[in-house]
Each structure stands twice: as structure tokens, then as C-alpha cells.
Amino acid sequence: MVLDDEVLAVLTAIVTVACVVAAALSIPRQVEPFLAIGLLGEKGKIGDYPTRILAGEPVKLHVFVMNNLGRAAALKVVAKLGSRGNIPTNSTPLNATPIWEYTIILNHGQNVTIPVQLTIDKVGMNLALVFELWALNTTSGTWVYTGRWNHLYINVTKGVP
Amino acid sequence: MRAGCGELAFKPGREQQRVKLTIAALLSLMLAVPVAFCQGDLLEALRLLERLSGEGVDVSAYVEQLNRVLELYRVNRSVEANALLVQVLNQLRELDSQLPTIRLYRWLRIGTSVAALLMIPPLFYYFFPRAYALVWAYSKRNWLVREVSKRGSRR
Numbered sequence: 175m176v177l178d179d180e181v182l183a184v185l186t187a188i189v190t191v192a193c194v195v196a197a198a199l200s201i202p203r204q205v206e207p208f209l210a211i212g213l214l215g216e217k218g219k220i221g222d223y224p225t226r227i228l229a230g231e232p233v234k235l236h237v238f239v240m241n242n243l244g245r246a247a248a249l250k251v252v253a254k255l256g257s258r259g260n261i262p263t264n265s266t267p268l269n270a271t272p273i274w275e276y277t278i279i280l281n282h283g284q285n286v287t288i289p290v291q292l293t294i295d296k297v298g299m300n301l302a303l304v305f306e307l308w309a310l311n312t313t314s315g316t317w318v319y320t321g322r323w324n325h326l327y328i329n330v331t332k333g334v335p
Numbered sequence: 336m337r338a339g340c341g342e343l344a345f346k347p348g349r350e351q352q353r354v355k356l357t358i359a360a361l362l363s364l365m366l367a368v369p370v371a372f373c374q375g376d377l378l379e380a381l382r383l384l385e386r387l388s389g390e391g392v393d394v395s396a397y398v399e400q401l402n403r404v405l406e407l408y409r410v411n412r413s414v415e416a417n418a419l420l421v422q423v424l425n426q427l428r429e430l431d432s433q434l435p436t437i438r439l440y441r442w443l444r445i446g447t448s449v450a451a452l453l454m455i456p457p458l459f460y461y462f463f464p465r466a467y468a469l470v471w472a473y474s475k476r477n478w479l480v481r482e483v484s485k486r487g488s489r490r
Contacts, residue, residue, distance in 0.1 A: 177467045185463065190456040197452040201445065202391060245389035246398055248381050277405055279381070281398045282388055312382040 205244045205282075211251065211307040212238035213324040218287055223326055228333040229297050235290045235326075237305055241280035248310035250277045250317055253292060256302035256325065264321040268304050299329045376420050377404070383427040390434060391441055397423055 214236035215222035227233050241247050252267075253274035262268040274292040294303070307322040380401060388394045400423045407416035430437075 176471075177464055182460070182464055186456060186460045189459045193452045193455045197449045200448050200452065245386075246384045246394055279384070279398050279401045279405070281395050284395075284398070310381060312378060312385050315378050 205242065207243045209243065209247075209249070209307055209309065209320050209322055210238070210240040210285075211305060211322045211324055213305060213326060214238055214287065218289075224328060226329045226331065227294065229295055229330050230293060230333050232291050232293050233303070233328075237276075237288045237290055237324075238285065239278065239280065239288065239307065240285035242283060244282055246279060246281045248277065248279050248312070249320075250275060250308040250310070251288065252306045252308060253290070254304045254306065255294065255296060256304050257298070258300040258302065258327065261302050261304055261325050262306055262319075262323045265319075267306050267308075267319040267323075270304075294328075294330050297330050297332055301328050301330055302326070303328055376417075376424050377401075380420065380424045380427055383424075383431050387427065387430055387434065390438060392430065392434075392437055397427060 212220075213223070214220060216224075216234040216236070218236045223235070224233055237251050239249055239251060241249065252272045254268045254270040254272055256262075256268050256270060260268070273294070274290065276288050276290075278286055278288065280286060290305075294301070302325045304323055304325045307320045308317040309320050310316075311318045380397075384394055384397055384401065387397075400419060404416045404420045404423065407413070407419065
């Protein structure tokens, strides 16, 4: 089979497109920066969240955290206790005392599933177990609320003595 | 923690109390200074880590080591944590001092790979027909060329 000019032109066009795409992909681009936090059940999966718990009994959950800021970052997950209607917003954290904290350093694109075991002593209905994600501002050395949070509504009842 | 002061001869009364207070103050300083020092070190390590990773340097080993430092602080093994932190910080400082060179090599690598990729189409256009012809000729090397008459009958 003889390679004529038309076949060569088509092959060259295919090679050109492939090479231009590969070259464009090899140039580093600014990624869309984001942080993510997710609440997982006791088995580390979505679902099977506790809804009724006994005061003083340990609650087992998992928190998933992902860093896609384009750089490594020190992140802190803070658990707080709120109530229905009293949860954080995208700009303000919940005004409550932390009941649990976990600090981790994540590289860009890295994620981690953190096992959580905490005890709630406050008895009440429709309490919100809130997990907020904070990031360290290394310039000022302060923790900054990222606007990312998860919450789980629980009913905490008194344990049987 | 051992202060390493040796034996002290206490004088009775106020002076004894003053000595006690001085020792207490010194001990609190000895305890407080490493904590403050290490917090500053940790912050500096994180700042360097952030900058280096932002420049595309692979810092996964340092991330792992700093997480180990945090874990050691969490279980109150601060002596080990401080030692590891100082080690990581020194490595990060060294890497940071090499950052301009790393950046240059990175851009050179990217530029070279892009140039190499963009050189492929013209090279393909020039060399592929020739290579194809060579392969075609090689595959037909055992063929025998015979002259045929204009009418198509063999001689």
C-alpha cells in the first residue's frame, strides 16, 4: 500500500491535535481551590448515623476531610453542640464551646477519614452535633473558619442508671 | 524534668522562700520556653510547607512527618515531637533555600516537554513517509523485479 498525500495529511492532523492537547495538559494550571468535609457513620460510610444516644455514652462517627487548595494546609475539625436553628452558616461558625478537636496536615489532593469518638453529657431533643472545618492562616498564625461544616441532629436521653 | 542545679543550702526564713520561688520560676520558664519555641517552629514549618507545595514541590514526606509530630504532641511525647520537628524544619529550610533553583528546573522541564510535544507533528510529517517507504521496501526485499512487455505478456 502506498502512502499518498491525503492519508499523510489526515495522519499528521491527528498527530498534531494529540500533541497540542498533550502539551496543553502538561502546562500547570491554577486549580479550583476547595476544601471538603463530610460526615460518615460508625463504619466509615454514608448512612447509619446515630439519632438517639445516651448521655455519657461514647458516640462513634467518622469525619472525611479533603484538601484541594493547590497547596498543603493545616486543617482542624472542631465538634460543637448546637440545636435546631442554631447551626453555623457559610460565614460564621457556631458560637459554642468545642467538645472535640482534631488537627491534621493535608497535602494538595489528599484526603483523610478521621475516626471520632466523643461523649455528650447534655440531655436534649433535636440537638445538633456540628463539625466545623477550620484552616490555619500561616501568615497570622490563627485558625480561620472555612465556611464548611456538617451537622447531625440527635436526641440525647438520660442513660439507665 | 531535672534542673541539674546540684545541692542547695537553704537559709531559714524569708531567704529560703525566695530561693524556692526562684527555682519555681526557673522551672516554669524551662517548661514554657520549649513549648513557645516549638509552636513558632511548627508555624514556620507549616508556612514553608505551604509555600513549597504551592510551588509544586513534592512535600508528601514532610506532611507525613509533621502529622507524626502532631500525633506525638497529642500523646504528650513532646520531647520526641520537638526533636522530629527541628529535623523536619531544617530539611524544609534547606529545601526553601533551593527554591529558586527548583523553580527554574521545574519550568525548564515543563518547557522542554512542551517543546518536545510540539516538535512531534513536523517531525512526523517529514520522517513518517520516509520511514514508511523504507519499511515498505524492506518488506518487499525478496520480490523480483521483472520487465514486462507493453502488451502484458512475459518474456
